[in-house]
Amino acid sequence: MHETSLVRSLLKQVKQIMMEHSATSVDSITVEIGPLSGVEAELVRDSFWQLISTGNLGQPQLHVHEVDLQIRCRHCEVESSVQRLSLQCPECQSRHIQILRGDEFRLINVSLQVPVPLEGVEK
Amino acid sequence: MKTVETTRQTIVVDRDVLSEKKQRAADLRRRFTERGTLVLNLVSSPGAGKTSLLEATARHWNGTRSMAVLVGDLATERDADRLRPFVPVQQLTTGGACHLELSLVEQGLARLPAGDVEFLFIENIGNLVCPASHDLAEHLRIALLSTTEGDDKPGKYPKMFRTSDALVISKTDLLPYVPFRIDAAVDDARKIQPELKAFGVCSLTGEGVAEWCAFLDAARTAMLSAC
Numbered sequence: 332m333h334e335t336s337l338v339r340s341l342l343k344q345v346k347q348i349m350m351e352h353s354a355t356s357v358d359s360i361t362v363e364i365g366p367l368s369g370v371e372a373e374l375v376r377d378s379f380w381q382l383i384s385t386g387n388l389g390q391p392q393l394h395v396h397e398v399d400l401q402i403r404c405r406h407c408e409v410e411s412s413v414q415r416l417s418l419q420c421p422e423c424q425s426r427h428i429q430i431l432r433g434d435e436f437r438l439i440n441v442s443l444q445v446p447v448p449l450e451g452v453e454k
Numbered sequence: 455m456k457t458v459e460t461t462r463q464t465i466v467v468d469r470d471v472l473s474e475k476k477q478r479a480a481d482l483r484r485r486f487t488e489r490g491t492l493v494l495n496l497v498s499s500p501g502a503g504k505t506s507l508l509e510a511t512a513r514h515w516n517g518t519r520s521m522a523v524l525v526g527d528l529a530t531e532r533d534a535d536r537l538r539p540f541v542p543v544q545q546l547t548t549g550g551a552c553h554l555e556l557s558l559v560e561q562g563l564a565r566l567p568a569g570d571v572e573f574l575f576i577e578n579i580g581n582l583v584c585p586a587s588h589d590l591a592e593h594l595r596i597a598l599l600s601t602t603e604g605d606d607k608p609g610k611y612p613k614m615f616r617t618s619d620a621l622v623i624s625k626t627d628l629l630p631y632v633p634f635r636i637d638a639a640v641d642d643a644r645k646i647q648p649e650l651k652a653f654g655v656c657s658l659t660g661e662g663v664a665e666w667c668a669f670l671d672a673a674r675t676a677m678l679s680a681c
Contacts, residue, residue: 333551333552333553333583333584333587333588336551336555337471337472337587340471340472340474340475341471344467344469344471344474348465348467352463352465354463355458355460356460358462362471367612367613367616368587368613369583369584369586369587369613370587416612418612418616418645418646419645426644426645426646426648427648434613434616435470435471435472436470436471436472436587437468437469437470437471438467438468438469438470438471439466439467439468440464440465440466440467440468441464441465441467442462442463442464442465443462443463443464443465444460444461444462444463445460445461445462445463446458446459446460446461447459447460447461
């Protein structure tokens with residue numbers, strides 16, 4: 332199981348973003364998991380809850396988007412979204428395909444609590 | 455106590471969590487290319503014969519090529535001990551981790567004797583799942599599948615075979631005794647990775663080792679001519 336090490340990398344990146352924006356806490360973290368990412372959503376959630384308690388990030392929500400595989404056929408050049416883990420062009424059945432999206436574990440966005448700029452504060 | 459007033463801000467990132475590690479791996483790979491070192495990441499389930507293949511490779515070349523090995527395991531130096539009579543080798547022990555990561559490879563490289571080699575083999579942890587997600591700066595990923603494992607494995611571990619460049623079917627001397635068809639295994643793997651090269655090898659008898667070594671030489675020549 333390598334999800335723990337991936338979630339550790341994820342939280343390190345969130346911490347970096349938090350510091351760059353002088354945030355006081357993190358409200359939510361949205362990630363995307365593709366079918367060919369080699370990452371299991373349930374194990375990511377488990378690792379997240381285990382690691383978040385030591386991360387000093389507050390109590391962020393984790394949103395996991397499980398996406399389809401996006402492919403482009405090298406033969407007929409049609410782009411398709413395939414729901415199952417099918418590595419075949421649904422148009423021409425060629426297996427010579429390029430994966431456009433769905434083979435990664437991606438950090439999509441982070442919602443932070445950041446200090447209100449001074450000029451925005453009512454006197 | 456004065457509290458800081460805050461507001462919610464959403465930062466769009468949309469980046470692979472492994473992007474920084476992949477970039478480091480790509481930088482290291484470029485440096486290997488410039489130094490003429492072809493790097494191979496050997497992946498398989500435990501006991502498929504990765505160490506035996508490296509022993510057979512070293513015996514076949516018999517000192518005519520310079521090679522070094524980084525070998526990963528959860529515990530013990532057993533694989534490094536087997537390879538030490540043949541080649542410079544460093545054991546990478548992960549403790550409990552099920553795959554090698556680039557930082558472990560970098561530590562192992564620092565412990566290898568100084569000087570460039572023509573071939574650097576990284577023998578990964580025996581596991582057909584997690585190592586598929588980690589770029590170790592290799593030029594080629596080589597998946598081993600032994601005849602005792604069954605010819606139905608490629609389709610069951612799609613990411614590993616999708617990300618591999620070559621498939622070595624090992625323990626071919628056992629083919630008369632096991633229900634394993636090389637063409638079935640290769641066909642199954644090529645459904646996932648049509649460009650996959652395939653070899654049958656028996657490291658004990660040496661069958662197929664010359665073809666495997668010729669493939670390595672050709673791959674290194676191609677790397678050198680491309681830079």
